[in-house]
Amino acid sequence: MLDPTVAMQLSKYSLVASLALVVLALICYTLVLVLKRSVHPAPVMARTGGHTGGGGIATDELPPPAANASPRALAQYGTYFTWLGLAFLTACLFFLTVGTGHGPFTNQYEFSVSFAWGMLVAYAYFEHKYHVRTIGLLILPIAAAFLLYAMSMGTTANPLVPALQNPPLLITHIAVAVIAYGAFSISFAAAVLYLIQPPEGRPGLPKPAVLDEMGYRAVIIGFPLLTLTVVLGALWAEQAWGTYWSWDPKETASLFTWLIYGAYLHARVARGWVGRRAAWLLVAGFGSVLLCFFGNLFFGGLHSYGNTK
Amino acid sequence: MSQDVRTRPADSGDRASLDGLDGLDGGPSVSATDVLDRLWRFFISMRTGLLLILGLGLLSLVGTLLAQAPAGMTADPAAYASWVASIHSKYGGWTPVLDKLGFFSIFTSIWFKAMTVLLTTSILACSVNRAPRLWKIAFHPRTRMGETFFTHAALRANVLVPTEPEKAMDNVREVLKSRRFRTIADPDDNGLNLYADRFRWGPFGTVIAHLSFVVILLGFFLSATTGFKNTDFTAPVGSKVAVGHGTGLTVEAKSFNDAYYANGSPKDYASDLVLYKNGTEVKRQTVRVNHPMKFEGVSFYQSFFGVAATMQVKDAAGTTVFGDAVPLAWTSDDGKKSIGKFDMAGKGLEVYVIDVASGQVDPDIKAGQVELEIHQAGKNDPIATQVVDQGKSTTIAGLSYTFERPKQFTGLIVAHDPGAMFVWVGSTLLVIGLFLVFFFPHRRVWVRVRKTSGGTEILCASTMKRDVAFEPQFHQLVTDIQLVGSPVEHHTKVGQNDA
Numbered sequence: 001m002l003d004p005t006v007a008m009q010l011s012k013y014s015l016v017a018s019l020a021l022v023v024l025a026l027i028c029y030t031l032v033l034v035l036k037r038s039v040h041p042a043p044v045m046a047r048t049g050g051h052t053g054g055g056g057i058a059t060d061e062l063p064p065p066a067a068n069a070s071p072r073a074l075a076q077y078g079t080y081f082t083w084l085g086l087a088f089l090t091a092c093l094f095f096l097t098v099g100t101g102h103g104p105f106t107n108q109y110e111f112s113v114s115f116a117w118g119m120l121v122a123y124a125y126f127e128h129k130y131h132v133r134t135i136g137l138l139i140l141p142i143a144a145a146f147l148l149y150a151m152s153m154g155t156t157a158n159p160l161v162p163a164l165q166n167p168p169l170l171i172t173h174i175a176v177a178v179i180a181y182g183a184f185s186i187s188f189a190a191a192v193l194y195l196i197q198p199p200e201g202r203p204g205l206p207k208p209a210v211l212d213e214m215g216y217r218a219v220i221i222g223f224p225l226l227t228l229t230v231v232l233g234a235l236w237a238e239q240a241w242g243t244y245w246s247w248d249p250k251e252t253a254s255l256f257t258w259l260i261y262g263a264y265l266h267a268r269v270a271r272g273w274v275g276r277r278a279a280w281l282l283v284a285g286f287g288s289v290l291l292c293f294f295g296n297l298f299f300g301g302l303h304s305y306g307n308t309k
Numbered sequence: 310m311s312q313d314v315r316t317r318p319a320d321s322g323d324r325a326s327l328d329g330l331d332g333l334d335g336g337p338s339v340s341a342t343d344v345l346d347r348l349w350r351f352f353i354s355m356r357t358g359l360l361l362i363l364g365l366g367l368l369s370l371v372g373t374l375l376a377q378a379p380a381g382m383t384a385d386p387a388a389y390a391s392w393v394a395s396i397h398s399k400y401g402g403w404t405p406v407l408d409k410l411g412f413f414s415i416f417t418s419i420w421f422k423a424m425t426v427l428l429t430t431s432i433l434a435c436s437v438n439r440a441p442r443l444w445k446i447a448f449h450p451r452t453r454m455g456e457t458f459f460t461h462a463a464l465r466a467n468v469l470v471p472t473e474p475e476k477a478m479d480n481v482r483e484v485l486k487s488r489r490f491r492t493i494a495d496p497d498d499n500g501l502n503l504y505a506d507r508f509r510w511g512p513f514g515t516v517i518a519h520l521s522f523v524v525i526l527l528g529f530f531l532s533a534t535t536g537f538k539n540t541d542f543t544a545p546v547g548s549k550v551a552v553g554h555g556t557g558l559t560v561e562a563k564s565f566n567d568a569y570y571a572n573g574s575p576k577d578y579a580s581d582l583v584l585y586k587n588g589t590e591v592k593r594q595t596v597r598v599n600h601p602m603k604f605e606g607v608s609f610y611q612s613f614f615g616v617a618a619t620m621q622v623k624d625a626a627g628t629t630v631f632g633d634a635v636p637l638a639w640t641s642d643d644g645k646k647s648i649g650k651f652d653m654a655g656k657g658l659e660v661y662v663i664d665v666a667s668g669q670v671d672p673d674i675k676a677g678q679v680e681l682e683i684h685q686a687g688k689n690d691p692i693a694t695q696v697v698d699q700g701k702s703t704t705i706a707g708l709s710y711t712f713e714r715p716k717q718f719t720g721l722i723v724a725h726d727p728g729a730m731f732v733w734v735g736s737t738l739l740v741i742g743l744f745l746v747f748f749f750p751h752r753r754v755w756v757r758v759r760k761t762s763g764g765t766e767i768l769c770a771s772t773m774k775r776d777v778a779f780e781p782q783f784h785q786l787v788t789d790i791q792l793v794g795s796p797v798e799h800h801t802k803v804g805q806n807d808a
Contacts, residue, residue: 162578162598165577165599221747224744242612242724244532245529247416256369256370270359
């Protein structure tokens with residue numbers, strides 16, 4: 001098998017490559033937005049006006065094929081760069097796993113990279129499904145920030161303390177969390193784009209109805225997975241610490257997150273909460289996801305690995 | 310009816326008639342049924358549920374951001390007071406206010422409990438309210454729709470086919486069946502009607518998910534009120550220690566091993582345990598972190614470890630008053646000393662055994678020595694304090710004390726938690742329920758087939774409330790119906806594509 005030190009090096013190179021590609025994709029999308037705004041605001045407006053309530057959602061907010069080809073080509077490059085960035089980040093995590101001998105989920109460095117990976121996976125999926133590249137303008141910078149944050153910390157392959165020596169639960173508990181967090185980042189981006197627009201929409205941006213739908217689709221993926229994360233965490237806590245729930249700060253932060261998204265799901269069908277208020281809950285929800293993530297650093301408690309003993 | 314009661318002005322004539330109706334004499338105009346009705350509608354309201362969830366969320370946030378008193382500390386007023394004093398520097402003048410509000414033990418506070426009870430009530434009320442409707446939609450669905458539905462539904466399509474209506478309907482049925490739809494035919498004067506649906510049990514996921522949340526809460530309640538949990542169970546290597554709590558179990562630690570990585574971080578803690586029930590060996594296992602031992606609902610978890618001092622105490626006649634290993638499981642406030650304690654109830658004495666904590670140096674207690682602090686039971690001031698050497702008997706206040714040898718002890722959590730089962734069952738149901746709701750939405754299609762001048766018209770329609778993902782599938786269904794209905798066109802189309 002691959003030598004661990006070589007694997008760690010390859011992992012670092014992949015991380016740098018991934019970051020560069022994410023930044024390139026971001027540049028492409030930004031240019032697309034700039035070009036679209038200066039050249040073709042009209043088609044989108046016409047579409048918004050023609051949208052009838054019962055007709056469902058149109059999923060393509062890009063200029064129609066007849067338009068100048070260059071923004072479209074740029075957008076396509078953006079997508080390719082994103083995919084390639086995701087591929088390199090996947091390689092990064094793979095080499096990290098080989099290099100450390102365990103799932104890449106045991107310290108802030110590994111978890112930052114994993115979080116960024118979750119965001120890119122979720123973004124690639126939603127972009128593919130809804131063709132709404134505009135959310136990339138929000139997701140990609142956050143993902144890039146996490147990669148930079150990871151790089152600033154550097155990695156040391158710490159051996160696992162006894163509590164973490166539970167490969168099946170280490171992998172499932174955190175992998176599921178990473179995907180859930182990634183999905184929530186999508187709903188956050190959709191909510192932000194929803195909130196910065198007037199109800200009838202704004203030229204050049206995805207339609208509010210599409211964003212509302214996308215935010216919801218992301219939550220219905222994220223919420224069951226977050227639930228599963230908490231349940232698996234409880235299962236693990238029961239095996240390692242003798243109690244399924246001990247009101248550890250990370251646990252209470254997860255409970256808070258779970259309740260916010262639970263509230264969102266109910267808000268979406270409650271009178272007076274549909275639309276903007278629901279979107280605000282998505283913003284708050286992602287804030288609590290970040291609280292969960294960075295909580296490790298200042299909460300102390302059972303999840304404060306890396307600086308105990 | 311109750312709606313009328315509330316909105317009616319409370320003039321005397323009306324009240325008289327109302328009183329007669331409700332059997333209340335001269336009381337306020339709000340009757341018992343009215344109150345119940347209001348309560349019922351309060352609890353089944355989505356907004357109530359939403360606000361309760363947000364309220365609980367807010368309390369959780371407080372509990373996340375503010376320091377929380379360690380579990381069980383509130384039961385010990387002195388310890389709690391000193392803990393509150395220790396966080397005073399962090400919250401300053403707000404400390405007493407936050408303390409009064411119960412914010413330092415938010416998850417056992419009256420606020421949290423009350424909200425949980427209200428939410429549970431709301432969940433139960435909503436489930437009772439909703440279940441019959443879900444049942445009806447799943448098992449006694451409306452099999453035909455009015456004409457306006459086919460012209461106004463969110464998803465709708467008209468297909469013209471050259472075949473006879475009966476044949477066309479058969480084709481539609483086949484298409485739907487091949488996509489695993491259940492079909493129910495229901496012809497009437499307007500033509501042939503068909504109702505088709507898929508995942509009709511999906512919506513029950515919401516009932517399952519909501520009720521499972523209640524099951525989990527029940528589990529938390531049972532965990533808090535039944536069973537037992539001993540977090541500082543110490544077993545010196547070689548000694549047998551009773552579990553108590555009526556279990557009849559005794560634990561013997563045959564050995565304890567701690568291993569470390571090259572960088573000094575811990576690698577493994579392992580206790581070889583033997584379990585006896587009423588004196589008979591029933592189980593033997595190496596217990597590690599992540600690998601507890603379980604027997605008849607009692608679980609043993611590796612938790613901590615330390616040094617024990619084997620002590621022997623004899624009276625003047627040479628009779629052994631005490632002889633056992635004393636785990637030095639406590640650490641002094643400054644972290645420099647390890648402390649253990651044993652009682653000699655017969656003599657009315659309590660003895661503290663004090664050693665230098667691992668990695669510390671103390672000028673008074675050297676290697677191979679421990680300090681003994683002997684108290685009259687319940688008294689604060691010791692009657693004697695003396696450092697004793699290993700293996701040498703020292704007589705203090707008429708008793709002969711011997712520190713025989715140091716030993717390792719393993720620290721375990723021993724717990725019996727009948728609530729845990731409810732939590733696991735509830736959690737499993739919760740996850741299943743959520744996946745059902747979100748990934749198996751009930752999909753319904755209504756079809757009407759009738760003869761027109763140009764052939765047979767097929768009307769298809771569906772709702773897609775909160776299920777946008779169904780839109781492309783619906784259109785695919787319609788396309789399939791079209792293709793099956795007009796095989797000639799089908800071939801033409803393929804030909805065109807090829808060209």
